[in-house]
Amino acid sequence: MKLRFYNIIILLISLSCSKDEVINVDQGDEDNNVPDEIVNTTPCNFTLKNVAPNTKLTINCVLDLKGETVNLPSGVELVFDKGQIINGVVNFESNGSIDGDLLNLSLSITGDAKLSNENFNFFGDRWEMKEGTVTNEVALENRKNLQKAIDLTSALGATKFSVEKIDVYFKITPIDETQPYGNTIEHTILLPSNFHLSLHEETVFRVQPNAFPWYSLMTIDKKENVKISGGNFIGDRYEHDYVPFFDRHGLKRSTHEWGVLLLVRGSENINIDNITLKSSIADGLITGSEGHRIYPETVWNKKVSLTNSIVSDNRRNNISITDGEDILIEGNEILDAGIGETLKDNDGNTIYSSAGVAPRFGLDVEPFVGYDDFSFESRKTYEWVENVIIRNNIFKGNEAGSIIVYTGDNVLIDGNFSDHVIAQNNTSGSKIINNTLEARDDVRGRIGISTSDYRKFIDFDGGTLKQYATGNDVKNNTIRNFFGGYNIRGNNAEVSGNTVEGATVCLLINKAENIKVHDNTYTSGAIASKAIRLTDYANNIEIYNEKFTLSNGFYLESIDFNMPNDDFHLNVDNFKVTIRESEFNSFRGPTIKNSRGVEILKNKIYSTTLLKNVTDIKFNNNTSEVINLTYHGISLENTSNSEIKNNHFTVKKNVFEGIFQVDSSVNTNNIIVNNTVEFKEL
Template sequence: MKKSTYMSMLCLFLIFQFSCSSDQDFLDAVLSEELGEEAPNENNEDASDQSDNDPPSGNTNGGEIPANFPGDIVINTTPCDYDLNILEPNGILAIDCQLDLEGASINLPNNVTLEFNGGEIINGSLNFSGGLIDGRLLNKNLEVKGEVSLTDPTFYFYPKRWDVVQGQTTSDVALVNTRELERLIFYSKDLGATTFVIDEFDAYFEVGKVTSTTNHNFYPTIEAINIPENFNFVMTENTHLRVFPNNAPKYSLLAVRDVANVTITGGNLYGERDAHDYSSGGTHEHGHALDLHAAVNVTVSGVKMSNGTGDGMYIHSLYFTFQDDRYRPSNNILVTDCVFDSNRRNNLSITDGFDIIIENNLFLNAGVDTPNSTGTAPKFGIDVEAARESDGNGGYIFYERAENILIRNNTERGSAAGAMTIHIGYYVTIEGNTTEKGIGFTYTNGSIIRNNTVDAGSSEGIGAGIKGGKTSTTGDSIYDNEIYGNTIIGYNTGINVSNRDVKVYDNFISQCKTGIFLLNIRNSQINSNEISSQVPGSNGIVGQITSLDNIEIFENEVDVVSDAIKMVKVNEDLQSNNFLVRDNIFNSNSRSNISLSSGLNFINNSFNHTIRLTGSTNINVQDNLISSGNSVGIDLREGLANIQVMNNEINTSNSDCITVDPTSANEVSLTNNQCLN
């Protein structure tokens, strides 16, 4: 097979503490799987033939840990005083002793049933002609052939009965572990199992080597432990699957590759970031604990994923979106009640897929440095990062698409860069989450950030609690997004918003340095937000060295120490731009400042302080209520042009309600203002 061309990794333009030197769109997300020609599906499964797009909650035949889990198995090794010749067609035999076949191959009568009653059958093979066998009789020393099914569709894995080695071991033994566990999973399914249960088990698995003898390319999700279609893989808190230390730039420990209708429940999956060999160079950022690769109708519940050299979980597709005959996106995915901890890159990455729900999970310490390994960018709890590039004609080539994603009711703490980001994705909703680090979006449309609590806690709160958009672009592909109902506490900036057609409303922002920062934004609304901060020098709504056009700022309540509203160099060279500030309540211990700006209309607002205009043009101050204490109500300074001040009511003990710098007198129109001293 022709080896595919790898796409080069470019820097992600992330939205909090993290930035890169290049400002290109091309592949902002990192593709960590071969692109173009892919390996065949060596498990002979085809998800396209399986799913009817039922919701993931409907894909199980169980998946819960059975209440009657038998625990460790106890075998009676007393030799039997009978053999299988006593069986007759349709007969039932309960094995309660050790039946040694001594290498023989036994042909059983039609439709017999072999039950487990504490015994075992070893050293030979059984040839069934229909019939049933208890899964507890299966072991490494017994071969079962012919037409036979398990008596119970739930298969219990007892490590000591199979060719797996627990604890510290070698790469060769860990490779046997990988192949043997996967073989047994598929073997049990062939015998009719729908659920595979592992309890107490702690073993290493080699997943960093090519095992194919005909194709020397490395495909992580083929070398992983794979779960088949229509299957429940159930672990407990006592189950520990670990990656054997390797030098592979990418790997996957557990994979759902190109199959449908799978549940994975419970257990602990570990990468090996602190024991990994990074000496070959490169980032080695694609070692994942769980890989959903063209997975359809999958539920992952109650799994802990930690210490991957890359991500805890990676959700993506086979092939590109424009390869219609082969493209297989992941879809109908539910990830719930899981714990992600200290994965070196992101805790969870979604690069391709749709109809995905991520809810009620705990995300800890994404991308942090550990004693023996440093984190690698982007270092987010959750990162939606599909790959695209410009087509040179104003459009895009979509290598991947990530859309219709719901990220709900999760908790994040301790991430190195940020909690959750939509770097490139569409119609993504982030709601009801509780985070320490920031949430945001970059390249998206139709996305919503709502009803989250972003609380910096005892940390410094660098950057923005919520950031919407990308400031260094025209934002033609960033539109129709909403940020509302969020609570943001202790951040340098509460909300930073850019681009076009965005709505920011009903947010509560507390103890910030800047409440809402506007940068290069148009056709948008900022309304009904509450900003309250006693941080020294704190500002309310700020625009600085930017353009604001067709913006409506209304019905907000601001109570800060410094400038309640501050506009500096807004529309300085864009005299046709305009924005409206109406029906707001602005309180501060200082003043509101408009400097070197143009196109602002202040209408029907309430101020408890001075409004100061300096070096600005095309400003209308109308129908406002100003209570400025012993300070001047409206302070019109030098460099003004085309300033209208009318119908304002000013309450002040100062002798001057309105002051006008002589150099601006001819450019200021004062009409019907009421001064109440």
């Protein structure tokens, strides 16, 4: 949520011009404190010639240098008193000092000098900033003039650069936008190291509408200790000319998906707070490297934070994290990424417009990783991301999903609200905890949380797959009204303490190994809902202390599970899933068909159980009471090498059986012992 600050400005103005009694402007610690405007336009009756060393000179009039360079001796201090110095160069011999309020576009400072106060206040009229709709030429001058002020004040020792309320367009693309290549860094607004850009809450920096496929409104490039606070950065998404475009290599770039409002690359200790990033042709914020990591000179981001901000309505992703470590995204509103219906021509080709372009996520963690072949050995890490915290944000209205961790490790997603999916693709050590997911109407057919599954061959020869995705826990989330609660994949993870409501499939497990699922609660009234669905294969899965209440559903669906399949490149003969010590309140029984290696132990089951074309199944020590006594306790058809032991069944008297074998001749090598049956009247 974007915070608003209201500041009290205290100006202590002395009326004396003596060395010890000059203007004293108390900047304080609050953002956007500003001094009085220039009010004295009277020409000065003195010059800067023949000023003695160590003089403190108060400027309370207009001193026109008339294009000349004035050399000042050592120790001279120029003090602002509602005057100005214009049209020239002031060169300080050594140990010079100047009030920041004397700086303006027509004055250059050279030599050895510093600002008398590290906090500089930027006024647009002093730097010839033209507000409102302007020509390309004026928008270009706006950018150059702001850059000159930033560079000059930083060189003079400013650590805080406060901008008054202004609304300005900046041209940040080449003058000739038809050229096949443009270096973004040459046209952006660049921030220096050790610098705080503080913007008034109503200040707006806008992208001058253009036809170029890539740009950056503001860039922090290989810098350290930079902060941006306040203000609004607005792109040209709805004014952009999406003309067909080819780059210098002849590649088509007509998607126009590379324009970003704020680019942070190869930088360290960067804090972005309380800003708005809106309506870019691509992304609101990108954090990345200044090159590829395969080159030893490449540097990447470290310790970057985005807090208390609004990132919304950007055409591609709202936020993309493509390289870096120790990144924090906290307390933000991340809204409406990639919205807009894609248009097609009569031949089915996409007509590129302000409508969203893929991936269209609220936040996308996606460094570029390549492989020369299908093995892990061939991996090349061009970019990489690790140690990211995404905490206490609000994700709403994003087109394809709220968060995707496509690649990268140790990404913590904690305490967020989301009306769309949270998903992983290729990650390890990443946690999804304490989030609330409530599906909006148009995404109710999706799965709320999907964990990572990323398998490749161990070596080029293939034959055996290795699972990269490990340790991706899912804990203490609330998931409401998605088709699927969560899909658990990967290796060596824990899923616990979650609440799933209104799902058609509560818990999906596939392509998973060494997973513990326990102490979760599931409720649903969806027609034909399933408590658990097992697909493809899984091994060493423990599901226990679960509680399912499905008023119109099945407690388990397992079809074509753990059956030999050459596509798996795994021997699944001894794979096993154990479901134990859980409670299944469901109206209908499960379908366990064409499956193997499923153990159902010590559960309370309130429906029938159906086994068909299965092997290596264990159904032991369960208490099974069929709701409304509408079917057998358990039914076996073409079941082999399985156990049904020590169960207690409750069924309708004189109608159904505790254990029913459709055709006992095709049920082979089973152990069916020590089961009891209780018959009841309806």
